[in-house]
Amino acid sequence: MTGFRKLTVLGLAVLAGFLAITIDTKPALSHGERTQEPFFRMRSMQWYDVTWSKTSVGVNEEWEMTAKVYLMKDWPETINKPDLVYVSLLAPGPVFARTESSLNGIPARQSFRDLKLGTVYDYQMKLVGRVPGRWHVHPEIAVAGSGPLVGPGEWVEVTGSASDFAFPIETMTGEKIANLETYGVLNIGMWHLIWLAIAAGWLLFWLLRPLLIPRFLALQGGREDLLVRRTDVVAGAMLVVVSLTLIFTSYYLGVSKYPNRVPLQITVNEIEKDIEQPPDDLDITMKRTTYDVPGRALRMIFEATNTGSSPLTLGEFSTSSLRFVDKKVPQAMARVAPDYPREWVPEGGLQVSNNAPLQPGETRTYTVEAIDVAWELERLTSFLTDVDARFGGLLFFYEPDGRRHLTEISGPILPVFTAGDMVSQNETGAQVAAVSQ
Amino acid sequence: MFNNKEVLEYAGFGKMASRYSMYWDLIVVTAIILLFGSVIPLSVMLMVGDWDFFIDWRDRQFWPLVFPIVTIWYSAALAGIFWENFRLPIGATVGAVLLLLPVWLSRWGTWHLFNNYPMSMVTPTQVISGALILDGCMLVFRHYVFTAIVGGFLYGFTFYFANFGPMAGFFQPVEHQGAIAPVADMVGYAFPRSATPEYIRIVERSTLRTFGDTTVFYTASFAGYVCVLMYLIWWKIGNWFAQATFFPNASWIKSSVGLKD
Numbered sequence: 001m002t003g004f005r006k007l008t009v010l011g012l013a014v015l016a017g018f019l020a021i022t023i024d025t026k027p028a029l030s031h032g033e034r035t036q037e038p039f040f041r042m043r044s045m046q047w048y049d050v051t052w053s054k055t056s057v058g059v060n061e062e063w064e065m066t067a068k069v070y071l072m073k074d075w076p077e078t079i080n081k082p083d084l085v086y087v088s089l090l091a092p093g094p095v096f097a098r099t100e101s102s103l104n105g106i107p108a109r110q111s112f113r114d115l116k117l118g119t120v121y122d123y124q125m126k127l128v129g130r131v132p133g134r135w136h137v138h139p140e141i142a143v144a145g146s147g148p149l150v151g152p153g154e155w156v157e158v159t160g161s162a163s164d165f166a167f168p169i170e171t172m173t174g175e176k177i178a179n180l181e182t183y184g185v186l187n188i189g190m191w192h193l194i195w196l197a198i199a200a201g202w203l204l205f206w207l208l209r210p211l212l213i214p215r216f217l218a219l220q221g222g223r224e225d226l227l228v229r230r231t232d233v234v235a236g237a238m239l240v241v242v243s244l245t246l247i248f249t250s251y252y253l254g255v256s257k258y259p260n261r262v263p264l265q266i267t268v269n270e271i272e273k274d275i276e277q278p279p280d281d282l283d284i285t286m287k288r289t290t291y292d293v294p295g296r297a298l299r300m301i302f303e304a305t306n307t308g309s310s311p312l313t314l315g316e317f318s319t320s321s322l323r324f325v326d327k328k329v330p331q332a333m334a335r336v337a338p339d340y341p342r343e344w345v346p347e348g349g350l351q352v353s354n355n356a357p358l359q360p361g362e363t364r365t366y367t368v369e370a371i372d373v374a375w376e377l378e379r380l381t382s383f384l385t386d387v388d389a390r391f392g393g394l395l396f397f398y399e400p401d402g403r404r405h406l407t408e409i410s411g412p413i414l415p416v417f418t419a420g421d422m423v424s425q426n427e428t429g430a431q432v433a434a435v436s437q
Numbered sequence: 438m439f440n441n442k443e444v445l446e447y448a449g450f451g452k453m454a455s456r457y458s459m460y461w462d463l464i465v466v467t468a469i470i471l472l473f474g475s476v477i478p479l480s481v482m483l484m485v486g487d488w489d490f491f492i493d494w495r496d497r498q499f500w501p502l503v504f505p506i507v508t509i510w511y512s513a514a515l516a517g518i519f520w521e522n523f524r525l526p527i528g529a530t531v532g533a534v535l536l537l538l539p540v541w542l543s544r545w546g547t548w549h550l551f552n553n554y555p556m557s558m559v560t561p562t563q564v565i566s567g568a569l570i571l572d573g574c575m576l577v578f579r580h581y582v583f584t585a586i587v588g589g590f591l592y593g594f595t596f597y598f599a600n601f602g603p604m605a606g607f608f609q610p611v612e613h614q615g616a617i618a619p620v621a622d623m624v625g626y627a628f629p630r631s632a633t634p635e636y637i638r639i640v641e642r643s644t645l646r647t648f649g650d651t652t653v654f655y656t657a658s659f660a661g662y663v664c665v666l667m668y669l670i671w672w673k674i675g676n677w678f679a680q681a682t683f684f685p686n687a688s689w690i691k692s693s694v695g696l697k698d
Contacts, residue, residue, distance in 0.1 A: 084636050085634075085636075086634035086635045086636050088629055088631060088634060089629055089631065090631045091629070091631060093552045093553045093554070094553050094554060094555070094628035094629055094630065095553055096629070097627045097628055097629075098627055098628075098629050100614060102614075107613075107614035107616060109613060109614060109616065109618065109622070109626050109635075110616075110635055111634065111635050111636035130553070130628075131553050140631060142632075142634035142636075144634075144636050148631060148632060148634070167627055169611055169620070169623060170611075171609040171610060171611050171620065172609070172610040172611060172612055172617070173609055173610070175606075175609060177620065180555070180557060180620070180623060180624055180627055180628075181555035181556075181557055181628070182555065182556065182557055183557045183606070183607075183620065183624070184557055184560070184603075184604060184606050184607055184620075185556045185557055185560055187603050187604075187606070188560045188603045188604055189560070190603075191563075191602075191603040192537065192541070192561070192563050192565075195537075195563055195565040195566055195569075196534065196537065196538075196565065198565070198569060199530050199533065199534050199565045199568070199569060200534075202527065202530055202569060203527055203530060203531070203534070206525055206526070206527050207466075207527075208439065209439050209444070210441055210444045210445050210448070210450075210455070210458065210459075211458075211459075211462040211465075211466075211523070211525075212458075212461065212462050212465055212523060213448065213450075213458050213461060213462075214445050214447075214448035214450055214455075214458060215444065215523040215524060215525065216522055216523055217447070217448040217449075218444055218447050218448060219522070219523065219524055221447065223447055224524060226440060226443055226444050226447060227444070227523075228524050228526075228576065228579070229440070232526075232576060233577060235576070236526060236572070236573040236574075236575070236576025237573065237576075237577050238573075239569055239570075239572070239573035239576075240569075240570050240573035240574060240577070240588075243566050243569045243570045243573065244570065244591070244595070246566065247566050247595045247598050247599040249602075250598075250599065250602035250603060251598040251599070251601060251602035252602070253602055254601060254602030254603060254605030254606070255601075255602065255605055257605065257606070258605045258606050258608065258609055260609065260610060261605065261608035261609060261610070261619070262608060262609075262610045262617060262618075262619045263496065263497060263608070263619065263641055264493060264494075264495075264496050264619060264621060264622055264638075264641055265616075265617065265618050265619070265622055266638070266640060266641050266642070267616070268636070
């Protein structure tokens with residue numbers, strides 16, 4: 001095969017490869033929320049009571065996302081504590097525009113410092129539709145040194161035309177900005193064009209002459225006088241003067257048009273007052289937790305004492321946004337909104353060994369199972385190879401009138417790899433439960 | 438206007454040789470555009486990063502310091518190569534243009550069209566104004582040390598003033614949820630970047646605060662001084678890398694264009 005043919009074949013192969021990987025591409029819809037290690041997601045922030053006011057909005061139409069977020073006391077050592085955080089959202093780029101946000105009612109345009117572990121915070125964010133499409137949106141709080149910690153996601157559809165989007169604001173000096181999205185671009189672009197035009201003129205001034213080889217030869221021959229003449233030096237001096245004049249003219253025009261300016265703001269806010277915390281009349285002692293690998297089941301054995309004055313029934317175990325709900329507990333089922341995304345409420349629910357109400361003062365050992373393929377789908381099983389093989393989550397107990405108690409639970413977790421281990425583990429759990437009762 | 442004929446005659450180029458010389462020029466110009474049009478924006482993206490990407494990172498301390506210090510590397514290297522070998526005072530301008538044009542293309546295409554960032558958030562920054570001063574100084578002084586002292590300083594010092602004027606409107610005050618914010622901060626807030634939390638901004642932080650409200654003049658001056666040094670270093674680096682030593686087929690290239698080895 002001749003060299004030309006080889007090159008042709010190679011070129012066609014490269015072209016075919018390029019077409020193969022580009023023709024049938026689809027937009028990426030996920031945001032990597034399942035890539036964080038399980039101990040990270042299960043023991044940092046627990047999101048609950050998440051709401052999306054609408055799942056279909058028009059361009060410019062406002063909607064709201066609210067949530068409660070509990071910061072685990074058993075926060076992993078491998079990531080930074082929430083000493084500096086930012087309230088945000090997780091979406092595929094700025095497909096929504098944010099109009100307002102707050103944490104415990106305090107405006108969240110800027111970051112917060114020193115959030116407390118073992119505390120519930122109130123998250124709120126108002127958004128408007130911007131880019132038409134169907135987008136997966138999560139509430140998010142980013143922690144400095146740790147990264148974004150996200151809650152459950154919901155699909156929100158934006159309808160209409162992107163060209164109709166506008167984000168108008170008014171400055172404190174009274175200037176009305178019609179659309180923040182396009183503000184200032186024309187002015188900056190115009191100045192860039194001016195500079196590009198001058199640069200093009202300067203380059204042409206030199207490129208229209210013999211360029212490389214003749215100039216190189218002339219220079220080697222000592223004829224620099226042919227290459228840089230007096231008129232060229234004058235042109236260079238003029239270029240310096242014109243450039244300096246234009247720089248300071250553009251600066252003067254800008255600052256004189258906008259005499260009232262403020263620098264970028266770097267305030268860090270503080271949460272001065274906690275919201276009312278949910279009751280926690282329970283004293284929990286963790287006994288043993290296993291993850292049954294072939295059965296895709298998390299089994300917990302813990303001892304609970306009711307330290308309050310009302311009987312309490314275990315209704316839900318929530319971790320990493322997954323809600324394992326005991327379907328036999330009506331108070332718990334009432335907390336699952338009909339339109340809540342089903343992907344976050346595993347069908348298997350929560351199986352509790354003896355879920356009769358725990359009476360005031362009573363101590364009982366619970367054996368609880370959360371069985372579902374969601375453990376795998378959400379990639380929460382890699383704790384088997386994690387550096388920190390502990391799990392965590394929230395237990396929700398309910399009073400008969402539906403009042404909810406929130407209790408943190410965490411501890412070491414053991415993998416169970418074989419059916420024999422599973423039986424053994426079940427027997428162990430049953431024995432502990434029997435002794436307690 | 439130009440003395441093209443004289444130069445070609447001195448080089449001993451006839452009509453045919455001149456034509457092929459022009460073709461060679463075109464090949465080199467195309468190669469420079471493709472190579473430096475990729476390398477310079479990529480390097481600036483890595484070295485300057487968010488200070489250049491986002492309007493709400495363009496503060497009075499780090500943006501006017503980091504941007505000119507990084508960009509003068511390539512301008513100085515190219516200026517060195519073009520001046521030392523061809524007496525062409527265009528290297529800095531070439532570098533600046535090959536930064537601005539690809540960056541506009543990238544911001545409009547990749548950032549705006551593909552990823553929905555508003556152009557108001559990601560408009561580029563230009564250094565053409567400083568590069569023109571550098572090339573002008575090169576022509577006037579005809580020596581890279583003097584060019585570094587005068588042109589290099591002006592390149593760093595004028596960067597802020599050349600770019601701030603057109604974007605001054607972004608620093609008008611706005612009231613939002615009971616607090617003050619410049620329009621630039623509002624752009625950053627209104628169009629959320631999930632993986633770029635507000636606290637990672639390195640803006641307006643340093644003891645320059647003790648100089649009151651004149652921070653920018655100190656930053657600009659410091660940028661100017663560092664640019665003098667950078668220009669000297671990168672001039673040498675550019676010329677060192679441009680030696681034919683680095684081309685194993687240097688003899689073949691030379692002979693193919695009629696030069697003796």
